[in-house]
Amino acid sequence: MSTIAFIGLGIMGSPMAVHLQNAGHTVVGHNRTAAKARPLVEAGGTAASSVAEAVKAADVVAVMVPDSPDVEGVLTGDDGVLANAQPGTLIIDFSSIRPDVTVELAAQARAAGFRYLDAPVSGGEAGAKNAALSIMVGGDAEDFSAASEVFDVVGKTVVHVGPSGSGQTVKAANQLMVAGNIALLAEAVVFLEAFGVDTEAAVTVLGGGLAGSAVLNQKAGKMLGREFAPGFRIDLHHKDLGIFTSAAREQGVVAPVGAVVAQLMAAARAEGDGSLDHSGLFNAIARLSGRS
Template structure:
């Protein structure tokens, strides 16, 4: 099986490497040559001319930053959907709007190509470990046809509905993650200001009803104020915009979602956009007069 993998960033590169480890023939494309070289070092193949590469591809995977990037690569004037061979599958694993996922699926169907929207959750660590949660929208038979490939990248692969459903579930995921990070940031700041020993406090919180994956995976770096990006503030802010737009379409108020989106906006305004989304902690500390 020939896989053309477009987007070898923080998430895409380890995902592509895991496909290589699973025995797939992975041809990588990225704006940075260094990321392509890293894939080649892991046993992948440097992509040549994209238009030519996709003409005999079985699967095309995109992991790109935003909806305009996906639109340009797949549907734009130089988009590749019209060049894909009949029977191939395009799997967009970016986080984009549900409406774009439907648009991609319709364009693919016109070429007798199948499409899945399959965004992921689990961060850089999950991408490296191959333990991502993958929420898949599309036709059930296509999901099953490509399940083995998806399971090479993720531990939890769930078909959540038709085209666009994967992106809708991912939007809900981003609400829960952002709200939890903010809650953890507030709790840590409160505990620190109260002169509580933070590490044992986190340990006991994680063992009770307040336990969550943010405490498990992110608390150590938050306590150390290590905000090297696993998932950048600027990307999470973008995702919350997708969430609020989608919620507006179905007339569902999301007051917590709107608030945490504003807090992400504040983080961007402070110049923290390239930091990990746990940098929300910096905003809470500054509001409390405890900024570092």
């Protein structure tokens, strides 16, 4: 079993770190809000007061923070991983960030004697809590194999998708598809409600046909109940769609549906819904029909 430093103990990182501790690893966690380390400590792990303290004796450093600048700070700051962990340490970045930033950070890490994988996840809070995440991994195949003791604890579908940056590219495509599904589900619910249909019955039958999806299974109930406690916030999905649209433009890829969905997510955020679960995109779509 390994000593694992886990940086970022939020909605996703906390249950992942707890699973690793429960699996027999020694997990040292750090979060900017110290209270968020409590579940890990209750599971037998340790809370560190800084990134430097967390990583100094780690075999593996796992990172799960919100955005590219956060990952850069965790890795390259004076208190960061590259300055304080032991060379040879395996860094696994579970965050969802820009592919080009990942490629640069991977190069810096390798130049400093570290191993590096980008391993963004899909599955949301439920997937993290149930250790059923889908993990798309970029980096060297040998490092991917070495990380199996971590991935097998927190993930259900774990696939090596290519060299550094590939995991982030696949995650951007994932976020496009999820957002599109949420938007269409929201439109469908608004449509059904406008006709006075039994929406719970409608969702049940839709879920049994070609319209069925993980998004429908996990998010329809939130829309019907108008309950949008965050599992994955609109703010973060807005960020991820920005990653997708920027990368698509750089490669000359035309994504007209993606552009519309990105604007809808931006509108939801501008209207004050950024802290809601991304299923709260329903509010923005309902407002367009005067049904908020």
